[in-house]
Amino acid sequence: MKNIEIKTTQQRTNPLANVFDRFMQFCQSRSLFMLHYCTGCGAIELPPAMTSRFDMERLGIQPMVTPRQADILLITGYVSVKTLKRVILTYEQMQSPKYVIGICSCTVNGGMYWQSYATAKKLNDYLPVDLYIAGCMPRPEAVIEGLQLLQNKIANNDGHSWKDYFQNYDYYLGNQQHLFGEDWQTPTDIITEAKHYGLEAEGTYGKHTELLAKHQHPLQPLPLKTNN
Amino acid sequence: MSWSELLAELFFMPAIAFVVGLFMVLMMRKIAAKIQRRVGPPFFQPLYDIVKLYQKDTQVSHGLWHDIGIVMAVGGYIGAEILLPVPGFDGIADKGGIITLSYFLMIPSLGMALGVGQCANPNGSIGISRALTAMLAYDIPFIIVVFGVAWHFQSTSLVEMVEYQQVHQWGIFEMPLLAFAGLFALQGMMGKHPFEIYVAPAEIATGPMVEMSGKYMGGLFVMQSFQFYTAGVLYTSLFLGGGENWITFLIKCFAVIAIPISIAYVFPRFRTEDVVRLLWKWPVMMGLIGLAFVM
Ligand code: SF4
Numbered sequence: 001m002k003n004i005e006i007k008t009t010q011q012r013t014n015p016l017a018n019v020f021d022r023f024m025q026f027c028q029s030r031s032l033f034m035l036h037y038c039t040g041c042g043a044i045e046l047p048p049a050m051t052s053r054f055d056m057e058r059l060g061i062q063p064m065v066t067p068r069q070a071d072i073l074l075i076t077g078y079v080s081v082k083t084l085k086r087v088i089l090t091y092e093q094m095q096s097p098k099y100v101i102g103i104c105s106c107t108v109n110g111g112m113y114w115q116s117y118a119t120a121k122k123l124n125d126y127l128p129v130d131l132y133i134a135g136c137m138p139r140p141e142a143v144i145e146g147l148q149l150l151q152n153k154i155a156n157n158d159g160h161s162w163k164d165y166f167q168n169y170d171y172y173l174g175n176q177q178h179l180f181g182e183d184w185q186t187p188t189d190i191i192t193e194a195k196h197y198g199l200e201a202e203g204t205y206g207k208h209t210e211l212l213a214k215h216q217h218p219l220q221p222l223p224l225k226t227n228n
Numbered sequence: 229m230s231w232s233e234l235l236a237e238l239f240f241m242p243a244i245a246f247v248v249g250l251f252m253v254l255m256m257r258k259i260a261a262k263i264q265r266r267v268g269p270p271f272f273q274p275l276y277d278i279v280k281l282y283q284k285d286t287q288v289s290h291g292l293w294h295d296i297g298i299v300m301a302v303g304g305y306i307g308a309e310i311l312l313p314v315p316g317f318d319g320i321a322d323k324g325g326i327i328t329l330s331y332f333l334m335i336p337s338l339g340m341a342l343g344v345g346q347c348a349n350p351n352g353s354i355g356i357s358r359a360l361t362a363m364l365a366y367d368i369p370f371i372i373v374v375f376g377v378a379w380h381f382q383s384t385s386l387v388e389m390v391e392y393q394q395v396h397q398w399g400i401f402e403m404p405l406l407a408f409a410g411l412f413a414l415q416g417m418m419g420k421h422p423f424e425i426y427v428a429p430a431e432i433a434t435g436p437m438v439e440m441s442g443k444y445m446g447g448l449f450v451m452q453s454f455q456f457y458t459a460g461v462l463y464t465s466l467f468l469g470g471g472e473n474w475i476t477f478l479i480k481c482f483a484v485i486a487i488p489i490s491i492a493y494v495f496p497r498f499r500t501e502d503v504v505r506l507l508w509k510w511p512v513m514m515g516l517i518g519l520a521f522v523m
Pocket of ligand 1: 040041042076077078103104105106107111112135136137
């Protein structure tokens with residue numbers, strides 16, 4: 001088990017810049033687009049949370065359908081090994097700042113699928129999870145309370161665990177390779193992105209990224225051809 | 229008009245349009261919420277969304293045309309705003325007229341097509357091909373309406389049309405059939421249900437918007453507020469006598485926008501071919517009959 005150490009960004013010295021930052025964080029916390037990856041049974045509690053009974057939109061949270069537009073990746077239930085690959089691809093395509101929420105006990109520790117050979121047990125081994133909402137399955141009230149917790153975190157300049165994926169990429173990649181095999185590669189080049197945005201740290205590189213570099217083949221554009 | 233006045237108008241007209249457009253977006257979301265028996269978003273939600281989107285730390289650009297496409301999408305509407313006369317500001321409306329405006333209204337869709345094309349996402353390509361088909365569908369009745377109105381007022385200048393209506397009576401009483409056909413075209417133009425198959429979130433993942441992230445999506449949100457404002461003001465100028473003052477003008481604009489939105493959220497959507505069939509049949513028919521009456 002690894003302890004996530006999140007380095008919060010420094011407060012700026014200029015008071016006006018501070019006010020500006022606070023405003024930006026407030027806007028970020030009050031507008032969250034949610035991509036709900038309905039992996040398991042917990043997904044069934046989301047429709048009531050979104051529709052007229054509990055209405056998430058009054059908190060500024062609304063569903064979005066593509067990873068590019070979304071801020072929150074909501075994993076609702078057990079993650080099988082096959083699904084986890086898709087979850088990781090989805091997560092890597094999202095634009096930072098991005099947040100991961102694990103709903104259901106199954107994402108926390110495997111839940112009732114603990115003995116299954118086909119499910120990933122702990123989500124935070126593979127992705128930096130901001131928040132878990134435990135329960136089998138959690139009620140919409142619990143989901144909404146969890147989302148409010150996340151909003152408070154963001155508004156208090158505390159929602160930076162997405163940086164951990166860049167700064168400790170080697171750790172996450174190691175766990176992914178352990179599960180998917182050594183030649184595991186995603187279309188998004190996390191190391192180049194980390195370099196580009198200045199998010200590298202010691203943990204970005206390691207023996208797992210070396211292994212990745214050995215197997216990595218550059219992405220080719222798809223061939224242009226019709227189906228005949 | 230002096231240069232400084234003109235520059236001030238060129239700045240203030242899009243700025244006002246943006247703010248009013250944000251309120252229109254808020255109204256849309258509130259109406260949707262009320263129809264679905266929800267509370268709906270807080271007052272500043274459209275603003276939060278746009279600020280949040282422009283705040284994203286990482287951005288994905290798929291190339292130069294992707295960037296230019298968004299600029300065209302927003303720029304087309306900004307260009308349209310200064311051609312729309314509002315109380316107190318005429319901008320360059322007397323120079324442009326409604327024909328120039330019709331061209332400007334096509335630029336955003338074409339810009340989107342360029343930008344989305346470079347994203348190389350199949351969902352986006354499907355979406356934009358549907359969007360352009362829908363544009364073809366609603367532009368035919370729209371052009372018939374524009375032609376009929378211009379013929380009736382014997383002018384292509386929006387300023388003159390508004391002046392005529394304020395002296396005589398509103399266009400909607402003189403050309404009710406054209407006004408109704410115009411309302412149909414408006415529904416298509418705003419891309420709302422039942423004509424929003426090209427967005428179709430559950431099937432093609434918001435179509436043209438599928439690869440838009442961060443500031444690109446922010447650009448599209450800005451575009452949406454301009455789009456609502458443009459649609460409202462254009463219809464008000466053609467049929468509801470434009471604006472005598474800001475209060476009645478804004479009431480009219482908001483009322484116009486509220487109609488398609490209220491219709492939108494109680495309908496599912498038509499398929500693309502049905503959109504074309506429907507829009508080329510009923511509004512075109514009504515428009516042509518209305519045209520015969522004004523000729
Ligand atoms: S915690 Fe319970 S409800 Fe949630 S995915 Fe696991 S078994 Fe299903």
